[in-house]
Amino acid sequence: MDEVRPSCEAPGRRTWEVPHATDIPIALAPGKSVEINNQYRYITPTPWSLSIADTGGRIRYTSFLYEELRAIRRAVERLSLGRKFVECLFHDNGMRLLKSG
Numbered sequence: 001m002d003e004v005r006p007s008c009e010a011p012g013r014r015t016w017e018v019p020h021a022t023d024i025p026i027a028l029a030p031g032k033s034v035e036i037n038n039q040y041r042y043i044t045p046t047p048w049s050l051s052i053a054d055t056g057g058r059i060r061y062t063s064f065l066y067e068e069l070r071a072i073r074r075a076v077e078r079l080s081l082g083r084k085f086v087e088c089l090f091h092d093n094g095m096r097l098l099k100s101g
Contacts (some may be wrong), residue, residue: 008088027065 031044031051045061047053062070076086 008085008093024065027068028063030061031064031067032059032061033064033067 029044031042034041034043042051042064043054043059044051045054045057045059047055072086072089076082
């Protein structure tokens with residue numbers, strides 16, 4: 001099978017080759033992804049091997065997937081990439097990958 005390289009044009013910028021994908025078992029869990037001193041960690045309401053647990057209940061959580069989508073939205077707004085870029089990133093790239101299989 002030929003390599004499928006999803007890409008999206010951003011006006012005045014280079015072509016972006018970034019498909020969006022997520023790991024659903026982790027993505028639906030409550031938590032927050034953070035970077036502390038160049039180390040990537042999860043903060044979760046209950047302890048697990050890859051996380052820092054907030055057992056005191058001080059943080060209100062959403063799912064990791066919502067955190068990912070919120071970060072993408074923030075980046076799109078900051079870079080003024082617009083709706084067409086978002087449609088390309090999520091819909092067009094996904095359709096191109098599905099049709100390639």
